Structure formats: C-alpha cells, structure tokens
Amino acid sequence: MSTLSLAGVSRWYGNVVAVNDISMTLGAGVTGLLGPNGAGKTTLLHMMAGFLSPSRGTVTLDDEPTWRNPDVYRRLGLVSEREAVQSYLTAYEFVLASAKLHRLADPAAAARRAIDLVELESAQDRRIGTYSKGMRQRARVAAALVHDPQVLLLDEPFNGMDPRQRLHMMQLLHTLGDDGRTILFSSHILEEVEQVSGTVQVMVAGRLAASGDFRTIRRLMTNRPHVFAVRSTDDRALAVALIAEPSVSGVELDRTGLTVRAGDYGAFTRALPRIALNQGIRVRQLVPSDESLESVFSYLVEA
Amino acid sequence: MSTITWMTARGLFGRRRFLLLLPLPLVLLGLAVLCRSLGVDPGEWGPAVLVGLGLAVVLPVVSLIIGTGVLGAEIDDGTVVHILTKPLPRWQIILPKLAVAAGVTAVTVAVPLYVAGVLADSVRLGLALAAAAALGALAYSALFLALSLVTRRPVLLGLVYVLIWEGLLGNFVSGTKVLSIQQYVIALADRLAPTGLLETTVSVSVASVMTALISIGFTVLAVDRLRSFSVAGETS
Numbered sequence: 001m002s003t004l005s006l007a008g009v010s011r012w013y014g015n016v017v018a019v020n021d022i023s024m025t026l027g028a029g030v031t032g033l034l035g036p037n038g039a040g041k042t043t044l045l046h047m048m049a050g051f052l053s054p055s056r057g058t059v060t061l062d063d064e065p066t067w068r069n070p071d072v073y074r075r076l077g078l079v080s081e082r083e084a085v086q087s088y089l090t091a092y093e094f095v096l097a098s099a100k101l102h103r104l105a106d107p108a109a110a111a112r113r114a115i116d117l118v119e120l121e122s123a124q125d126r127r128i129g130t131y132s133k134g135m136r137q138r139a140r141v142a143a144a145l146v147h148d149p150q151v152l153l154l155d156e157p158f159n160g161m162d163p164r165q166r167l168h169m170m171q172l173l174h175t176l177g178d179d180g181r182t183i184l185f186s187s188h189i190l191e192e193v194e195q196v197s198g199t200v201q202v203m204v205a206g207r208l209a210a211s212g213d214f215r216t217i218r219r220l221m222t223n224r225p226h227v228f229a230v231r232s233t234d235d236r237a238l239a240v241a242l243i244a245e246p247s248v249s250g251v252e253l254d255r256t257g258l259t260v261r262a263g264d265y266g267a268f269t270r271a272l273p274r275i276a277l278n279q280g281i282r283v284r285q286l287v288p289s290d291e292s293l294e295s296v297f298s299y300l301v302e303a
Numbered sequence: 304m305s306t307i308t309w310m311t312a313r314g315l316f317g318r319r320r321f322l323l324l325l326p327l328p329l330v331l332l333g334l335a336v337l338c339r340s341l342g343v344d345p346g347e348w349g350p351a352v353l354v355g356l357g358l359a360v361v362l363p364v365v366s367l368i369i370g371t372g373v374l375g376a377e378i379d380d381g382t383v384v385h386i387l388t389k390p391l392p393r394w395q396i397i398l399p400k401l402a403v404a405a406g407v408t409a410v411t412v413a414v415p416l417y418v419a420g421v422l423a424d425s426v427r428l429g430l431a432l433a434a435a436a437a438l439g440a441l442a443y444s445a446l447f448l449a450l451s452l453v454t455r456r457p458v459l460l461g462l463v464y465v466l467i468w469e470g471l472l473g474n475f476v477s478g479t480k481v482l483s484i485q486q487y488v489i490a491l492a493d494r495l496a497p498t499g500l501l502e503t504t505v506s507v508s509v510a511s512v513m514t515a516l517i518s519i520g521f522t523v524l525a526v527d528r529l530r531s532f533s534v535a536g537e538t539s
Binding site: 046049051052053068070072077082084086100101102 | 306313
C-alpha cells in the first residue's frame, strides 16, 4: 500500500494563490476531490503527480518527493483532464507503448490486461481518433493502469461521459479501490463523488474546506439555510408575517425587496403562498439565490 | 528502435505539418537543375543557390519545423504527459527525440544539397555540403528542441534567430557570425571541399568547437528543462 502525503502545500502564480496551505494523507480506497471550477483541484493534482513544484510545503509518495523524481511513476498513474492522446495510434498500440516505456517484463500481456480491465478489447485495434470521448478516456485509464500502480490520480474523469460510461467508470474505480489501491479523482459535481467515494476532500478557493466522510459533509451541505430573494406588492408587511414563521430564520428588507433566510426549504416554500394569501399580498418574484454549487461550498467554508 | 523514437517518428510523419518540409528542398533542387541545364556559370548561381537558399533558408527552416515539432507538438496538444508519467530518466526522452529531429532534417536537407553541390562543382563539394549540413542539422535541432521547452513560442523565436540574427544581422554586423550556425556549416563545408563558391569569416576551429558546444549545451539544457517540466494553466 502506498501513501500520498501533502504537508502544508501551497502554490501561487505571481500574486494569485491557487492552492493555500493544504495538508492531507491519502491511503487505500477511493477519495473524491470535490470543489467548484477554479478551486485549485487541477493544480493540486498536478503537484501530487509531480508536474508542478509546490511554492511551499512538500508532496511525497511513500516519503519520496514527487517533483523532479520520475521514479515515482513506477507506483503512480495519472489520467489528466486534457483528453490528449496520440490519435493516430490504436488503443492497443497506445497502451503497449506505455507498457514498454515502463520497461515491463511482458508489455504485451500487461497491455492486454489493462485493456481488459477497462473493457475495451472489442475496439482495441481501431485508431483512437475514431473513438467516442468515453472510450478515449478508458484508453487513457488503461495506459495509466498498465504498470499496475498503487496510486491512481484522475482529473475530472467523468467529464463528457454519457451515463452508461459514467457508471462503468465508477464501477472500475470502486474495484480498483477495493483492491487496496489509492485512488483520487477530482470532480465539481456532488453527485458523482457521492456515488463513487466514501471519503471526500472538499476544496474551495484553494483551501481545504472539509475533509472526511461524505455523508457527514453532505448533511452539512443540505442543512444549510437557504436564501431567497422575494419581491411583492408590500414587502414590509410580508416581512413582518414571514418572521413569525418557524421555518424562516431571518428577513432583510432593502430597496430591491426582501432577502429571506429559511432553515427548512420545503416548509418555507409551502408557507409563503399561504402567508401571502392571508395577508392579501401579491408575490411578484421568488428566486432561490444560493443554489449554485459555489455557494454550497462557501457555506461549508464558513461552517 | 526505442519506443520514444518510434512514437516521435510516427508523430512527425503522421501530422500534416510534415508536408511543409517538401517544397523547400524541391525548390533548391529545381533551381540547381534549371541553372545547370541553362548552362549558367556556377560562379554566378552557386553562392546564391547553395548558400543563399540551401544553407541560409532550407537547412534552418526545415530544422525549425522538425526541431520544434518533435517535442513542441506534444507539449501543445498535451500528449507529452503520457511520456512524462513514465519512470524514465529525462535524457532518455530528449536524446531519441533529438536523434529523430537531426536525422530527418539531415536526410531532407543533405540530399538536395548533395545534388546541387555536384551540379555546381563536383561530387566532393556535394559530399562536403551534405556532411556539413548534417552537422548543422544536429546543432539546429538541439537549439530548437531546447527552445520548445524554454518558451511557449518556439517557432516564432526560432524564426527570429534564423531570419533576423543569422540572415539580417549576419550581413551587417560581422561579429554576429561567431554565433551563427549557418556560418559554421559554411566554414566546415568549405574546409572539406575548398572552392570559390563558399565564403565565411569564421575559422574552421571556431566552427567545429561552436557546433559541438551548441549541440551539447542545448541538449543538456533541454534535459534539465524537461526534468522540471510544469503542466500549468490548464484549468478549464
């Protein structure tokens, strides 16, 4: 079993801090790296994979640095987000080339085994240029797995996959994790992470916002107060009536209308029409204003 | 053949960019054949075609296209990651790529230069031009390969070197000739086959030493830069 450790890792570009003081240790099993776009997930993955030097801190695989140390690739595989492949090769040639570059004892057998693992045998002799996005992704996973690495890093592996391919990839990651490998994949989609991994690392704005069991973090995310923007014929009267409602935890009144904070999404949306009707107020607008993933994440940072 | 050599060669010949290589050597060949068949005095067309076109344009431009392509194209499209995620010492990636670049360039340029040299003067001049061009191909390839790791615009910078430094400044500021691969190639060819057609102010010893220094120095630089290769700015 291999352990990937990050200790106080930061990375900045000029004045911009992309990754801010992250420490984590990844062991066997599947871990999801969750965060909105631009949170620094790719930068972090690149540092883990030895493609970027940390501005501060250390990234080590079994106590060896990953930066400027090609030897780590004996134990580490990477599937980057950019789906670049030598499209003039067939999948078999592509995976076989990987096996040869790893100097494996029996490259042909290793290539066949890896192609088997991603279930690409039937198409292995076609040029990769003719593949669908999901098939290309699988070919790349096969190439990254050909030397049977203990650690596999995948950057947004589900991007552009159809549901069936997604399911297949999820099963593959599960299998690999259950075998005792250390698997880390990044994603900006909550549901993907939920289905694949029990453990998550949540990144927001370059920092590690939460870390641990997915269900606990998910509960934190769903129990957060919901914010709505409301406009009506009489905002002030509506505010008075709303604050008496148990599901409402706060109301703010300004020139543009009301900002309502509700602890319980369902109870509030059911109560609002009733209250408005009773008060004889007409509601002109009701917009949930914090449903973006970014706001979910930023709530986590504050929590 | 190593896997890197094989993949580099396939990548090179598999891209349309490769077709860019064909016209220049053909023009060189065509002009030499035309001048010879029209009976023009070699003293008149020799320097213009052999040096002005062959050594000053065809050799550096073909080197530039290939030298920046063998690794630069993979950096551009991201496939370089596949090679870099292997437990290979980085010199084992640079040397095969340099060999492919220098080899393909040498063959592409030396053949028409040989024919043009034979038509202009003698087989000896043809062989001298071909041999000197092959050495020049190595030096240029090392330079342009390293350039593709140092900058994001290797082709532009390479063109500036070839056109401005070697082409323009070389004619007006004689000192720049000491740092001009083109002048080394001329000096070496002239030494191997002394004729009145090739002229340079650079001595043969300077040319030999500088060709070796440039080839080795830029190869070492390329290996070191590849060791610290960063994949950056890729977040979508």
